[in-house]
Amino acid sequence: HHSPLYSLHRVILFSKRGFIHPTMKLSFALLLAPTAAFVPAARHAGTASTTLRAGSDEYVVAVLGDLHIDPRKMEDYGTGRSHFLPIFDEAKSDGKGVSVVSLGDLGESKNCDHNPESDSELFAGTTQCHEMAAEFLGSFDVPYDVVGGNHDLEGLDEFETDEENLNTYLKSHGKETPQFCREVADKTLLVGMGSTLFRDAVYTSHEVTIDQEQIDWFENLVKTHPADEGWKVFVFTHAPPNGSGLRVLQENHVVNGCCWLNHSDEKNCRKFIEIVREHRCIKGWFSGHFHLGQDYQDSITFPTIDPSEGPYPNRGSCVFAQTSVMRAGTSRDGRQQSRLLRGTKDGFEICTVDHRDDGKVRVDATITYRSETNEVGVYAHEDEAYDHDNYFKVYQPQFDDHAYVCSDDDEDLCMLVPDPVTEETVAWWKLSCGRVLGVVNGMMLEYDKS
Numbered sequence: 503h504h505s506p507l508y509s510l511h512r513v514i515l516f517s518k519r520g521f522i523h524p525t526m527k528l529s530f531a532l533l534l535a536p537t538a539a540f541v542p543a544a545r546h547a548g549t550a551s552t553t554l555r556a557g558s559d560e561y562v563v564a565v566l567g568d569l570h571i572d573p574r575k576m577e578d579y580g581t582g583r584s585h586f587l588p589i590f591d592e593a594k595s596d597g598k599g600v601s602v603v604s605l606g607d608l609g610e611s612k613n614c615d616h617n618p619e620s621d622s623e624l625f626a627g628t629t630q631c632h633e634m635a636a637e638f639l640g641s642f643d644v645p646y647d648v649v650g651g652n653h654d655l656e657g658l659d660e661f662e663t664d665e666e667n668l669n670t671y672l673k674s675h676g677k678e679t680p681q682f683c684r685e686v687a688d689k690t691l692l693v694g695m696g697s698t699l700f701r702d703a704v705y706t707s708h709e710v711t712i713d714q715e716q717i718d719w720f721e722n723l724v725k726t727h728p729a730d731e732g733w734k735v736f737v738f739t740h741a742p743p744n745g746s747g748l749r750v751l752q753e754n755h756v757v758n759g760c761c762w763l764n765h766s767d768e769k770n771c772r773k774f775i776e777i778v779r780e781h782r783c784i785k786g787w788f789s790g791h792f793h794l795g796q797d798y799q800d801s802i803t804f805p806t807i808d809p810s811e812g813p814y815p816n817r818g819s820c821v822f823a824q825t826s827v828m829r830a831g832t833s834r835d836g837r838q839q840s841r842l843l844r845g846t847k848d849g850f851e852i853c854t855v856d857h858r859d860d861g862k863v864r865v866d867a868t869i870t871y872r873s874e875t876n877e878v879g880v881y882a883h884e885d886e887a888y889d890h891d892n893y894f895k896v897y898q899p900q901f902d903d904h905a906y907v908c909s910d911d912d913e914d915l916c917m918l919v920p921d922p923v924t925e926e927t928v929a930w931w932k933l934s935c936g937r938v939l940g941v942v943n944g945m946m947l948e949y950d951k952s
Contacts, residue, residue, distance in 0.1 A: 561599035561687040562589060565841035567790035567825035568607035568651065570832045571635055572614050572625065578829040578857065579638055582840065585861025590644055599686040600644045605790035605825055606651025606696060606740040608635035620659060627657030627667055632674035647682045648675050650696030651740035651791065652708040652760060664701050681716045683723065687845055691727065694738040695720060708760040710741035710791065717770065721777055729782040729874040736843065739763055742789035744950055745775030746822040747803035747815060749794060772950065782819040788841060790825045795837025796854045802867050804879040821869055821879055823852050
C-alpha cells in the first residue's frame with residue numbers, strides 16, 4: 503500500500519472491468535519530469551480522526567481547485583506543482599506546518615482514451631482516475647487531504663453503486679471517511695467534507711451532497727473547539743454554502759440546483775451558514791466548483807462589509823474564498839490559479855498562485871485577528887477582472903438596488919416587469935417570507951433568505 507504505484511517500466515493496471523491502458527501512469531511521470539523531479543510519496547490517512555500536531559501559529563496550505571485530470575494533458579499539473587515546491591521547501595525549513603488540500607472533482611468528465619475496451623467510459627470517478635490523482639497529490643511530498651466533488655463518484659461503467667465508488671475513492675486516498683480534520687498549527691484545524699451521492703441523488707446528480715453524518719460530525723467539531731479557547735477552523739468543501747456571498751453561475755449551477763452545498767434540501771442548504779454564524783471559531787471556508795478565477799473581489803467575501811454597501815451580511819467570523827483551476831482546458835475565464843493560505847502571528851493571508859505567470863504569489867486579502875471572535879479583513883488589490891473582455895458579470899440582489907420593483911406601498915397586485923423581458927432585463931421582488939424573486943439573463947430565479 504505504501505510502495506510507489508509504478509516505476510519507469512511497463513505498468514499494467516487492472517480494474518473490475520479488466521485491462522486498462524499500460525502506459526497511462528508512465529506518461530504521467532514523464533510529463534512531470536521536465537518541470538520538477540517527481541517522486542511518488544507515501545499515502546497518508548487524511549481521516550476524520552487524523553490530526554497533525556504543530557507548535558507554531560505560522561503555516562502554509564496549498565488549496566487546489568477542480569483538477570479534472572485528463573491523463574493526455576498533464577503538462578499544466580507538472581507546472582502547477584513546480585510552483586508550490588519551493589514555497590513548501592522554505593516553509594518546512596522554517597518549521598512551519600505545511601499541507602495540501604484538494605477541493606475535489608479530480609478527473610475529467612469525458613472519455614480520455616484511458617480504457618482501450620471502451621471509447622465511451624468517463625475518466626472521472628474511475629479507479630484509475632483516483633489512483634492517478636492520489637499520485638499527483640502525494641507528489642508534493644507534504645500531507646494532503648481531499649474532499650469529494652460532484653464528479654468524483656462518476657465511475658458509472660466501473661461501479662454499480664455510489665457505495666462501491668465511494669469506497670474506491672476513500673481507499674485510493676488513504677481515507678477512512680469522506681470528511682477529514684488535520685491540525686496544521688497550534689489550535690488551527692483544517693476541516694473538510696465531501697459529497698457522497700451521485701447515482702442516488704434525488705434531483706441532479708451534480709448536486710454536492712454532504713450527508714447527515716458529516717453534518718453532525720462537523721457541528722460537534724466546532725462545538726468542541728470553541729473560539730474562546732483559541733481554536734481556529736478552516737473549512738474546505740467542493741461547492742460553497744448558501745449565504746457565502748461568492749460569485750456563482752446562474753445560467754449553469756443555480757438553475758440546475760447544484761450551486762450550493764445540499765442545494766435541493768432547504769433545511770440542510772441553510773444549515774451550513776447557520777453553523778458559521780453560531781460558531782466564531784470558523785475563520786475561513788474554501789470552495790471551488792465554478793471554474794472561475796480569483797481576480798475579482800467577490801471571489802473573496804468578508805464577515806462584515808462597509809455599511810454604505812448594505813446591511814450586515816451575518817457571515818459569523820468567516821472569510822469565504824473561491825478557488826480557480828490549474829489546467830487551462832478547465833477554466834471558464836482563462837485563469838489558471840490556486841489558493842495559498844498563510845498563517846501569520848497576527849492572523850492569516852489568502853493569496854493567489856498564478857500558474858500563467860510563473861507561479862507569482864499575490865496577496866489577495868489580509869485578515870488580522872482582533873480577538874478570538876472578531877477580525878478585520880482588507881482586500882490587497884483592486885478588482886483586476888474588470889480589465890479584460892471575458893469578465894463574468896453575475897447579477898445578485900443588492901441592498902438599495904435600483905432594479906427593485908413593487909415596494910411595500912404598492913397594492914396587493916403589482917406588475918413585476920412592466921416591459922417585455924429580454925436578456926438585459928434585471929428586476930428583483932422582495933417576498934414577505936424573506937426570499938427574493940428575480941428576473942435576470944432571461945431567467946426567473948428565487949433566492950433563499952439566507
